Amino acid sequence: MDYEGEFLKGLIELQYGGDVVEELKKLSKNVSWAKGWPEDNKVFWNAEAFMWNNKISKEKKEVIAGELNGSKGLNGLGEERNLDLGCGAYSYVRSVGFDFSEKMLQFNDNLVERVKGDLEQELPFDKDAFASVTAVFLFNYIKNYEQLLLGVKRVLKPGGVFMMVLFGGEVNEWQRQKEVSKLNFEEWRKCLKDVGFEVESYKKEGLWFFKCVNRKII
């Protein structure tokens, strides 16, 4: 039996609302990279990688790309050296991509470098290593988000920009099971300011944008 093929077919059914979780759990035991699905976070995201490019609409992608790259966003800084945290299978800016899912990293074709690691741990980069940092649809999945924000400040050059993008509405129930930090718009803004960023925040097309300038050196 082609367990991997059956597992991947089941994931597609799941995406369209099929009641296949228990069947997929059984199949996952015979797929080397899927053992522990869906409880194990890294394995969960490895499986999501196969569907990822269909999950975000073309319209939303265009809005995000426009805001990140435009004058209100990175304004050319990203071309210098951008770090994309939780880059997944899609980066909006050519980047050093950081993610704990090797499948996501493998499918992402906008990376100059792929770094596999856990964002709940300290970032493995030098102080002032990046001109800009991006994080799209990530922070709701990070428990130690304050520690990560301090890490972003450390690896970002003085005057560098951190762009954080979040989905304003409810994400689908399947992905929601992995959310560990649910702050509202004002709470995220306050948190970013408390870390020491100069913050400009706005909402557009159901998305939340936080442009954070690194004015302090820590």
Ligand SMILES: C[S@@+](CC[C@H](N)C(=O)[O-])C[C@H]1O[C@@H](n2cnc3c(N)ncnc32)[C@H](O)[C@@H]1O
């Ligand atoms: C919702 S996806 C967003 C992907 C991409 N940024 C995008 O906009 O298409 C969240 C990503 O964060 C990664 N991720 C979640 N928790 C992580 C952690 N603790 N360490 C590293 N990556 C993590 C997942 O593997 C996944 O690729």
